[in-house]
Amino acid sequence: MDKIFTAAIVGCGGRGCEAYGKLFYELKDKYKVNCLCDVNVKKLDKYSKMLEVPLENCFDDEDEFFAKKRADICVIATLDKDHVRQAIKALKVGYDILLEKPITDDVKECKKLLKAQQKYGGKVLVCHVLRYAPAYIKTAELLNSGTIGRLVAIQAIERVTYWHQAHSYVRGNWRNTKDTTPMILAKCCHDLDLLQYYANSSCTSVSSVGDLTFFNKQNKPKDASDRCLSCKYVDTCPYSAKCVYLDGWKKNGCQPNDWPYNVVTMANPLTEEAILEGIKNGPYGRCVFECDNDAVDHQIVEMTFNNGVKASLTMTGFTSTGGRIYSFYGTYGELVLDENVGVIKVRKFNQEEEIISLDNLAEGGHSHGGGDYGIVTSLYDMLSGKANFSTSLKASIESHLMGIYAEKSRLNGGKTYKIH
Numbered sequence: 001m002d003k004i005f006t007a008a009i010v011g012c013g014g015r016g017c018e019a020y021g022k023l024f025y026e027l028k029d030k031y032k033v034n035c036l037c038d039v040n041v042k043k044l045d046k047y048s049k050m051l052e053v054p055l056e057n058c059f060d061d062e063d064e065f066f067a068k069k070r071a072d073i074c075v076i077a078t079l080d081k082d083h084v085r086q087a088i089k090a091l092k093v094g095y096d097i098l099l100e101k102p103i104t105d106d107v108k109e110c111k112k113l114l115k116a117q118q119k120y121g122g123k124v125l126v127c128h129v130l131r132y133a134p135a136y137i138k139t140a141e142l143l144n145s146g147t148i149g150r151l152v153a154i155q156a157i158e159r160v161t162y163w164h165q166a167h168s169y170v171r172g173n174w175r176n177t178k179d180t181t182p183m184i185l186a187k188c189c190h191d192l193d194l195l196q197y198y199a200n201s202s203c204t205s206v207s208s209v210g211d212l213t214f215f216n217k218q219n220k221p222k223d224a225s226d227r228c229l230s231c232k233y234v235d236t237c238p239y240s241a242k243c244v245y246l247d248g249w250k251k252n253g254c255q256p257n258d259w260p261y262n263v264v265t266m267a268n269p270l271t272e273e274a275i276l277e278g279i280k281n282g283p284y285g286r287c288v289f290e291c292d293n294d295a296v297d298h299q300i301v302e303m304t305f306n307n308g309v310k311a312s313l314t315m316t317g318f319t320s321t322g323g324r325i326y327s328f329y330g331t332y333g334e335l336v337l338d339e340n341v342g343v344i345k346v347r348k349f350n351q352e353e354e355i356i357s358l359d360n361l362a363e364g365g366h367s368h369g370g371g372d373y374g375i376v377t378s379l380y381d382m383l384s385g386k387a388n389f390s391t392s393l394k395a396s397i398e399s400h401l402m403g404i405y406a407e408k409s410r411l412n413g414g415k416t417y418k419i420h
Helices: 016-026 041-050 080-092 107-120 134-144 162-171 189-199 241-251 272-281 368-383 393-411
Strands: 005-010 031-037 073-076 096-099 124-126 151-159 203-211 298-305 310-316 325-330 333-338 343-348 354-357
Touching (some): 005 016, 016 368, 073 080, 080 096, 080 107, 096 368, 124 368, 124 393, 134 189, 134 343, 134 368, 151 189, 162 241, 189 298, 189 310, 189 325, 203 393, 241 272, 298 393
Parallel strands (some): 005 031, 073 096, 096 124
Antiparallel strands (some): 151 325, 203 298, 298 310, 333 343, 343 354
8 A cells, every 4th residue: 555645734725725735635545634733723623624633733833833743744835924934944843845836035035945955855845736737738748849849939928817816916815015925926936937847948037017006095986985895886896805705606606615715704614694704804805995905916027048038928917817828939830828718729830720628638626727636646756756846946946036036127127137
């Protein structure tokens, strides 16, 4: 019988428990969650029941939790600013780590964590989950096989979706850079990682422009309320918490524990009354023009790679639907990965277009096009010595530097910076 790895989860939220924890629970022949740590005791109560973790193995104090090693692997899925501190503590007591991205927005912290890994020797797998999603793997295979010749340029669009922008980057955990990383890392470190992965080269320079243009007090209607449920626009504003959460939950079939509705309330299973209570009294019921947010709502990054490949990334919160669109331009053709439509289009010059459906590639039932499932199953193979870490700490830090310098450029009027 193959080894069953025990897992401790630090940060019991949408990623730590809802994504990885539930997958561990599902894959009982590979994993067992035996320990939880979170400052929110309501989350500990909720997820200890859901994942069948004894309450005596639940901690609301990280120092007590990190006093000793309690499992084979440690999942760190807390707020971005906590990642490096907690990862170093985990390495010191002997954990291998599944580390939620982004790692940090600080160059010194990147180097400090890498030095700690080299000192203590633990494995660190960074959660660039799209690298493990079938559609993105297929795209890499097509590029690497020379399907469109030599790659010359990449154009990437990250379509955040209007309600996701409001949920995560106006009302939610990633709204303010005092508490978290800037938008280009918080949302787009997936994209930066993929662009470096597809370019198959290190990035030499970046420049970037972007702003917060809409979600501020200046754009609030004069007769709007500070909270959605007491506002005259509660049923007509597309950013209304009632429209996004309660109406959205109903349209989605009133699932008992579904994102993003399960972020609004700790209730499990979800109910209309619980969602309404969360909107009435919690942070997700605030008017989007009355939040303490400073995350940008659009940004463009231009990149040059060491092998000559050029790339541009556009992130925008102003789209009706989500789904990344990546266009690759080569010497003998072009390739388009379009999540919005659900296809890969292969256009070899002077040949008929080939359409590959993502439905035939993606593993169903899990987030990020099967990437969450892919990284958890790959983690098992890596811990068992059957595979290497493709999103290792060292590789991830290279793409993080792209984001760090992109934000520096944005704050300095689009100045080009060399990456070092």
